[in-house]
Amino acid sequence: MRPIHRWAVVAGVFVLLALAPMAGRAIPAHDRSLSAGQLLSLVRDGYTAPYSGTVEASGRLGLPFNDRFTDLADLLGGQTRLRVWWRGPDDWRVDRLLDTGEVDLFHHQDVTTQWDYERDEASVGPDPEIRLPRDSDLLPPRLAALLLAGADGSDGSSGSQDESQVSRLGARRIAGRDGLGLRLRVDDPRSSIDHVDLWADASTGTVLAIDVYGAGSVPVLTSAFTSFDSARPTFDVTRFRAPAGVRQHFEPLLDFADAANQYAPLTPPETLAGLARSNRKGRGVGAYGTGPTRLVAIPLQQRDAAVLTDQLYNSGATMRHGQSLLRAGPLGIMLTAIHSPFEFQWLLTGTVTDDTLRRAAAGLARGSSYR
Amino acid sequence: MIRTQGLTKYFGRIRAVDDVALEVAEGEIYGFLGPNGSGKTTTVRMLLGLVLATSGSIEMMGHPMPRRAREVLPEVGSLVEGPAAYPGLSGRANLSLVDAMGPGGSRATRSRRIEEALEEVGLAGVDRRPVRAYSLGMRQRLGLAATLMRRPRLLVLDEPTNGLDPQGIHEVRELLLRLNREGTTIFLSSHLLAEVEQLCHRVGVLDRGRLVLQESLAEIRRPTGRWYVETQDVARARALLDGQVDRIEGDRLVVRHDDSAALNRLLVEGGVRVTALTPERRTLEEVVLKATTDSPDKVVRP
Amino acid sequence: MIAVELTKMLRSRRSWVTIAVIDALPILVAVLLAVTDIGPRPGTGPAFLSAVLTKGELYPLAAVAIVLPLFLPAAVAITAGDAVAGEAQQGTLRYVLVRPVGRTRLLVAKLVSVTAFVLVTLLVVAVTGLVLGVLLLGDSNSATPTTTFSGTDLTTTQLAQRTGLALAYALLSMLGVAAVALFLSTVVRTPLAAAMGTLALLIGSTLLLTLDAAHALRPYLVTRYWLSFVDLFRDPILWHDVVLGVLLQAGYVVLFLAAAWANFMTKDITD
Structure with missing residues (x-):
């Protein structure tokens, strides 16, 4: 063999190897002739379908928080690898995969156990009514359920102007499955989310991948399965058995939102900026809106708020009339002025415009009451 | 034993060896002469398959080279441009390793052959110290011993007496003459005219890559x-x-x-x-000087 | 030829000095941990290191995680980079080839020898890790069994099996580096240049992994799946990246061994 032939062999090997990872994607995705409304129904029917697999999520929301918000900042502003076994809404397990261990959520009925390998600790707590986002919320099916709530599947002529409209996108191969594309265009002028693209499994309706877009052309949050299985996971795998010697401690309060919801002496009004309250009335925290237009109002004690004010200020928040306002992509974060006499401040955050946040702040100043 | 035709080698655009036709008969000692840089070493490397010819053919022991290297080379002992050995190992360990690498070295007879080879080159009493601590002469002797390990039919030696003292040179000369008497063909590349004149039956002279003379010594020295x-x-x-x-x-x-x-x-x-x-x-020196041009390492003002 | 290369590697003082240097780091870390009793904060430092203070038998894995990102690949780059260029520089290459040893056989034997070197290194690191872990680290008072990342108990046998798998994976992870260094070793004249070239590739790969803009290149980067051996300690074992890692390394070996072969077969040996 002459040298030129040998190098030709090497070049052939190179091309083959370089193409190998693309081979799986090269299989054309098989589309189904479903209208947007039919696909939306399929997706909604798939909310209870079991599945398992691995997920890669990537957020571009640079949250200014550290210390007790670290998890949240990582969740929305970085890469997250998840592994999930979903037997149903009441029985699932989600692992956050780390290079040095993992943090696992085991969910049964109303109780969630968090196991942290590196801290060697397990904490058990009831599922609160209000909480900050956690790992399981990044799963494409969970994220989709959150954003599709209230979406209208009809042809668009009948729906009211504020409702979001769905349309079809082409099919895509995701984790070896055919993903049928659906676009949710957000028409509500209060929302800071422009549109949401998602791809649902053609047979089960489980959402395989989801991209959330703010103002720009790059998604601010993406989440997609890297491997997917629609078989029901075994009973065994979602069950947490505490290792010998590890005490499972009970955590009645999951996070500061949960704490504020249960114990803050304030309660926000029933509507804010025209958005209806979606959680129980009379509680400390108010959650408003639905689908891609959501807003939450959390009362903070002044010493907690002061720490947050510093962080917001250091991240370049605009300060006006005692209000701090920061925008991280479509996520707006506002800390309102101090309310006497309890010296509480409201943390307002959500996927809404600055204007909506200011209207909400005004609404809080007028409408919040003591309980 | 060795026959080349039109052997030519270019390194880039430099023609190192140009249309060389060697003829080495079985049983003879062939002196391959030429000044430094004349292409001697390149030719030797081509014979052994280390450097591949740009054009031309090589035949050794009746087989084309380098295509049939697996059959030819086990019967060739060679010393190319100075000896080399693994510096951290002893001389014996080096001989043993090299013997185990390729065909033709029986494991059962290995240690006996090592001792015989060392005896022949005058290193029989060498101890276990690593080659790193050897003198240049000892390394040269070890290199020679390596060529003798498998009783080759052909020895291709490039400057085999390099680094040896007069006594050592004499010993090597006697060794080569004895091996030749026992039937080994020897291809001796050298720039030392006296060495060639004392040993060889035939000489070839290379000058700037060209074989300018190939004749028997007797013919050269005819009255x-x-x-x-x-x-x-x-x-x-x-x-x-x-x-x-x-x-x-x-x-x-x-x-x-x-x-x-x-x-x-x-x-x-x-x-x-x-x-x-x-x-x-005529002396060999006269013939060689007449056949060759200026030394290529001499740089003349233009 | 393979036997000869193995003998050379095992008898070379340099191999053992290199192994000793690599082993020194986990030994130092173990001693520091034992003396200070300060583990790394969760999420920082190499895998398993935060757990070894209570579970000393995990230290072989922590030791492997310590040497895997830099020390081991650097040693592989140097060893494999020396394979052909070093023999050429030393002058022994020509005597090996005229012995005769087929050029393809020589390349394969060199790769096998480097693999054996990595294996010996990993075994030395693991065994010293185990000895140190049991003697210096661990909390003998707590009867806590070793667990997977997912919190399920591991019996001693299971732990030994998974540690063995992790060592095998670490060994395979080094083959890509070895093949690249071997290829460069047939191209450049000095072993140092081959080692430097390989290290440049490693550093480049590590850097590109952190760069979002290089996302399309990630599946091809040689260091991409190196740390995936930790996936063997999840329950159930997460094979996805481990399998991809093995395939990636196999791809590197095939490509660069082929390139080394293409270059070396007709290379003029003029050293």
Whole structure:
């Protein structure tokens, strides 16, 4: 063999190897002739379908928080690898995969156990009514359920102007499955989310991948399965058995939102900026809106708020009339002025415009009451 | 034993070896001469398959090279541009490793062959110290020992006496002559004329990549037909041999004549006291110098 | 030829000095941990290191995680980079080839020898890790069994099996580096240049992994799946990246061994 032939062999090997990872994607995705409304129904029917697999999520929301918000900042502003076994809404397990261990959520009925390998600790707590986002919320099916709530599947002529409209996108191969594309265009002028693209499994309706877009052309949050299985996971795998010697401690309060919801002496009004309250009335925290237009109002004690004010200020928040306002992509974060006499401040955050946040702040100043 | 035709090698645009046709017969000691940089080493490397010829063919022991290297090379012992060994290992360990690498080295006889080879090159008493601590001469001897391990039919040696003292050179010369008597063909590349002159049957001379001479030593040193006449009676001799004297060097005349006996009688009868009458022979040095141009490592002002 | 290369590697003092240097780091870390009793904060430092203070038998894995990102690949780059260029520089290459040893056989034997070197290194690191872990680290008072990342108990046998798998994976992870260094070793004249070239590739790969803009290149980066051996300690074992890692390394070996072969087969040996 002459040298030129040998190098030709090497070049052939190179091309083959370089193409190998693309081979799986090269299989054309098989589309189904479903209208947007039919696909939306399929997706909604798939909310209870079991599945398992691995997920890669990537957020571009640079949250200014550290210390007790670290998890949240990582969740929305970085890469997250998840592994999930979903037997149903009441029985699932989600692992956050780390290079040095993992943090696992085991969910049964109303109780969630968090196991942290590196801290060697397990904490058990009831599922609160209000909480900050956690790992399981990044799963494409969970994220989709959150954003599709209230979406209208009809042809668009009948729906009211504020409702979001769905349309079809082409099919895509995701984790070896055919993903049928659906676009949710957000028409509500209060929302800071422009549109949401998602791809649902053609047979089960489980959402395989989801991209959330703010103002720009790059998604601010993406989440997609890297491997997917629609078989029901075994009973065994979602069950947490505490290792010998590890005490499972009970955590009645999951996070500061949960704490504020249960114990803050304030309660926000029933509507804010025209958005209806979606959680129980009379509680400390108010959650408003639905689908891609959501807003939450959390009362903070002044010493907690002061720490947050510093962080917001250091991240370049605009300060006006005692209000701090920061925008991280479509996520707006506002800390309102101090309310006497309890010296509480409201943390307002959500996927809404600055204007909506200011209207909400005004609404809080007028409408919040003591309980 | 070795036959090349039109052997040519380019390194980039430089022609290192140009159309070389070597002929080495079985059983002979062939001296491969040439100044440094004349392409000797490249030719040797081509014979052994280390450097691949740009064009031309090589045949060794009747097989084409380098295509049939697996059959040919086990019967060849070679020393290319100085010896080399794994510095951290002892001489014996080196011989053992190299023997185990390729075909033709039986494991059962290995240690016996190592001892024999070391004995032959005068390293029989060497201890376990690593080659790193060897002198240049010892390394050269070890390299020679490596070539002898498998009783090769052909030895290709590049400057085998390099780094040896006069005693060592003598020993190596005796060793090579003995091996040759026992039937080993030897291809000896050297720039030392004296070494070649003392050992070789035939010589090839390489100059700037071209084989400018390939002849038997006997042929080269054949009498030239001229005679050296030494006498105290220079003037008388010259008068007697008018027209036949080419040159006078002190009390020695260089004379053209067909028959030494007739020349002697002529001189003696003419009353010239001849102290010596010897035939003129060309030396290898003269032939080589005549055949080659300037040394290539000499740089002349243009 | 393979046997000869193995003998050379095992008898070379340099191999053992290199192994000792690599082993020194986990030894130092173990001693520091034992003396200070300060583990790394969760999420920082190499895998398993935060757990070894209570579970000493995990230290072989922590030791492997310590040497895997830099020390081991650097040693592989140097060893494999020396394979052909070093012999050429030393002058022994020509005597090996005229012995004769087939050029392809020589390349394969060199790769096998480097693999054996990595294996010996990993075994030394693991065994010293185990000895140190049991003697210096661990909390003998707590009867806590070793667990997977997911919190399920591991029996000693299971732990030994998974540690063995992790060592095998670490060994395979080094093959890509070895093949690249071997290829460069047939190209450049000095072993140092081959080692430097390989290290440049490693550093480049590590850097590109952190760069979002290089996302399309990630599946091809040689260091991409190196740390995936930790996936063997999840329950159930997460094979996805481990399998991809093995395939990636196999791809590197095939490509660069082929390139080394293409280059070396007709290379003029003029050293």
